[in-house]
Amino acid sequence: MSNVILTKTRIQAGIYEAVLTAQTDDNYHPDLVALHLEQELDGLSVTEDQSLGNTWHVRFTIPREVLTDGVQTFLINEKSTGDTLDSFAIVTGEVLSDDIRAEMDLLRAELDMLKKAFRRHCVETT
Numbered sequence: 001m002s003n004v005i006l007t008k009t010r011i012q013a014g015i016y017e018a019v020l021t022a023q024t025d026d027n028y029h030p031d032l033v034a035l036h037l038e039q040e041l042d043g044l045s046v047t048e049d050q051s052l053g054n055t056w057h058v059r060f061t062i063p064r065e066v067l068t069d070g071v072q073t074f075l076i077n078e079k080s081t082g083d084t085l086d087s088f089a090i091v092t093g094e095v096l097s098d099d100i101r102a103e104m105d106l107l108r109a110e111l112d113m114l115k116k117a118f119r120r121h122c123v124e125t126t
Helices: 094-125
Strands: 004-012 015-022 032-036 039-041 044-048 055-061 070-078 084-092
Touching: 004 084, 015 070, 015 084, 032 044, 055 070
Parallel strands: none
Antiparallel strands: 004 015, 015 055, 032 039, 032 070, 044 055, 070 084
């Protein structure tokens, strides 16, 4: 297997969707697995796109029983090699929303500080 690319197209209504393209021989068929906390999850399907060569549509129904407060990370791996082709995270919970807002405020403050320092540097070097 070489040059296999999984490109996420969207997550909507609890379903992850992606397109897998492969520059391989004609006998290649993807064998993918969805993982959460190193556990294999059901609900992943791979369908070949007959109109395009070496292209497949990947769909994964995110099980709601694994969604809890905190950050939940999912991996889409090639089963035979263990290579991670894509990953995504879902963040839930009230406490986390405050933490994320606080982090964003800190990042904005740091960005403003860097912009001022850069402008000052530009003025001093001209």
